Every structure is written in structure tokens, then in C-alpha cells.
Amino acid sequence: MRILTVTNLYPNPFQPQRATFNREQIRALACEHQVIVISPIAWTDELTARRTGSPPLPHGRRMYWDDVAVEYPRSWFIPRVFRGSYGKLFQWSLANTFYRVAREFRPDIVFATWAYPDGWAAIRLAHKTDLPIVLKVHGSDVLELDKHPSRRKGTIEALQQADRVVAVSRDLATKVLELGATPERIHLIYNGVDQRIFFPGDRIEARQRLGLDQKRPAILYVGNLVQIKGPDILVDACGRLAKQGIEFDLHIVGKGPMRQNLERQAAICGIAGRTRFYGTIPHNHLPDWFRAATMLVLPSRSEGVPNVLLEASACGTQFVASCVGGVPEIAHLGASRLFKPGDPNQLANAIAETLDNPPDQPISLTRRTQAVVAQELGSVFQSAIRKDPLIASGTIFWPK
Structure with missing residues (x-):
């Protein structure tokens, strides 16, 4: 054709x-x-x-x-x-x-x-x-x-x-x-998902390549910094985790009009020192970020089916995501926890539970190429x- x-x-x-x-x-x-x-x-x-x-x-x-x-x-x-x-x-x-x-x-x-x-x-x-x-x-x-x-x-x-x-x-x-x-x-x-790029790999090696701390849990966000994707909900949730004494680093990959507000919010929440903004990175560099992360978090207020969740799970990375749109339809493809959209307290609890008790990774993951x-x-x-x-x-x- x-x-x-x-x-x-x-x-x-x-x-x-x-x-x-x-x-x-x-x-x-x-x-x-x-x-x-x-x-x-x-x-x-x-x-x-x-x-x-x-x-x-x-x-x-x-x-x-x-x-x-x-x-x-x-x-x-x-x-x-x-x-x-x-x-x-x-x-x-x-x-x-x-x-x-x-x-x-x-x-x-x-x-x-x-x-x-x-x-x-x-x-x-x-x-x-x-x-x-x-x-x-x-x-x-x-x-x-x-x-x-x-x-x-x-x-x-x-x-x-x-x-x-x-x-x-x-x-x-x-x-x-x-x-x-x-x-x-x-x-x-x-x-x-392009399975030639997105597949499981060694976390230690991925963190070495990215220069990330080998011991601290790494919470990863990948997406545009816009309201509908909910990065502000994630920063709020991470501020609550910090107050509970939970150790982590927050890595935010992406750009958008909310960046300055998010930086100010991180400072107000007391997590500026453990939050890093990386801007946009090439798509073929994302697999190392997924492999290096303890979990990917996607706190969207609305979604179709987010490719970032498909790609992360293809790399064997567990994810926490809001229960919106088509997200529940793909949750079985990876180790996942879902939370009520727009609720930073529920998100903080889901992240803490994932750190303490990682969800089971499916034995057989079916990936659509x-x-x-x-x-x-x-x-x-x-x-x-x-x-x-x-x-x-x-x-x-x-x-x-």
C-alpha cells in the first residue's frame, strides 16, 4: 500500500x-x-x-x-x-x-x-x-x-x-x-514495543553508566512536565515519603512548562536535594533509565495506554501508576501497583509498599512488537x- x-x-x-x-x-x-x-x-x-x-x-x-x-x-x-x-x-x-x-x-x-x-x-x-x-x-x-x-x-x-x-x-x-x-x-x-531496544538488563551496570547511586532507591518519572501527566502529584507524594524518613532519589526525565514550578515545589517539600531534572533524553537511552530505576511512577490524571509503562515493563521494571484510562488493561504485563488518580497520599503509600514488598513479576510477559x-x-x-x-x-x- x-x-x-x-x-x-x-x-x-x-x-x-x-x-x-x-x-x-x-x-x-x-x-x-x-x-x-x-x-x-x-x-x-x-x-x-x-x-x-x-x-x-x-x-x-x-x-x-x-x-x-x-x-x-x-x-x-x-x-x-x-x-x-x-x-x-x-x-x-x-x-x-x-x-x-x-x-x-x-x-x-x-x-x-x-x-x-x-x-x-x-x-x-x-x-x-x-x-x-x-x-x-x-x-x-x-x-x-x-x-x-x-x-x-x-x-x-x-x-x-x-x-x-x-x-x-x-x-x-x-x-x-x-x-x-x-x-x-x-x-x-x-x-x-521495540524489543530490540527494550529488554531486561543489569541494574548495577545501568546505574554505573548513568552515574546513579548504587544503594539508594531510585524513583523514576519519564514524560512531559504538563498538568495532565501529574508530576506535581509525584513531587507531593515524595515529600510525604521524605517526612516519613524513607530514603530515595527522585529522577525526572522530560521537559515542559511545569519545570520551574516543580523545582519550587520540590524545595518547599524538602526534597530538592534528592530530586534531579534531566530534561529530554534520546528515546534509545531510556532502557538504561528503566533498568537502573527501582520503579517507574506515572501519576497521570488521564491516559490512553502509556507507552512508557509498556517500555518499562519490557525492561523488567516495576511501576506504580494511576488507575486511569487504559492503564488497568496493561497492568498485568508487568510488576505493578495502581492508585487513585490525583491522590498524593495514596501514591506515597503505593510507592512505600513497592519499596517494602515489590509486586511479583509475571512469569511470562507477552509483548506486542x-x-x-x-x-x-x-x-x-x-x-x-x-x-x-x-x-x-x-x-x-x-x-x-
């Missing part, structure tokens, strides 16, 4: 670690199919990058990642206002690139990830060119509509008008159904092209 992917969630020269889960999935698809990606870059992000000294994009605004061609049109919008117009502005921003690529590449299918504005705009462009389109939803784009009412109308339209909708968890698929997508168009496909996920996506694409209501067993979501 020839697959044209439309998403803002993809690496670019200014954000090379952006949405590595999408990069891996597209790379796996490109092993079996011809793939081109259109990934609009927000004009605000490009302006910020240029002001900090980043070189401009190459002439033609096309680059290659993993031998996959990526087009980078500039996305125009008015920051923080008229959010209901973002879909139309996104469509206008990528229209010329989309039509040119569609004419030259002649795709069989359009694959859009993120419901609004990406999916909404891609659906209109695809249907104008008589192309079928599959929309993949990740979690917050559907689950957080109450907090972003201006996105609600466009998100619902995208879910109802896409030829197929792929959800990464059963919880998310249920929400998609509630928002009006018909069940025969909803497909459940859990994300996969990126190749398997690519095959399942390929089946959904073929069904959309054929307008076939049914595809291979195990990838359709049917509500109970």
Missing part, C-alpha cells in the same frame, strides 16, 4: 524527540509499505526555535527520518483564542502540501493521528480527493473534551466521519463509541480501502 500519514505528532528538526511512539510505528509500517508523512509545525514552535539559534528547515521543507520522507508545512493559528477555528486553519495550512503529495504519491489510504485538529482537517482533505481515511486516537484528544469544549464539536465530527477509527485501549474505544462512531468502524489496537502492530494497522487500512465492515479477529472492538 501507499500510505499518506498526517499528524503533528512526529519528530522535526526543532523537536527531534517529539512523539517517538509515532515515529516507531511509522517506521514499522514503512518496512512493508510505501509511506510519506505530512507533519505541520506550529509557527510558534518554529519561531521559538529560530530565536534560540536553530537553523531553518531545508529548502522545500522536506526531510527524511528512517528513510521516510516527511513534509513540514507551517501551521498557522491564533494562540489561545478562537480554538474552534483551529481545524479550518490546520486544513488551510496543509492543503497545498496535501494536494501536491496526493497528486504525486497517489496514496491508497490516508492515516491521521490525533482527532482534532489533525484528524478533522485530514478527513476533509481526504474525502475531497476520494481517499479513504483511518483516524487513530491516543487518549487526551478524546478523553479531555470536557476541559477543552472548543474541541468537542470538531472531535465528534472527526470520529463520526472517518472511515475507520483506531483506539489504543478498550476504555478509549468505549468513549469513541459514546461520541457517535459506529461499532463496525472502531478497531482496538494496543501499541507495541511494532511489526505486529503494523500488520494489524495494515489490516484496518485494507478494510477501509475495500469498505469491508469486518477485519481479522482480535482487532475489532465490539462493545459488550
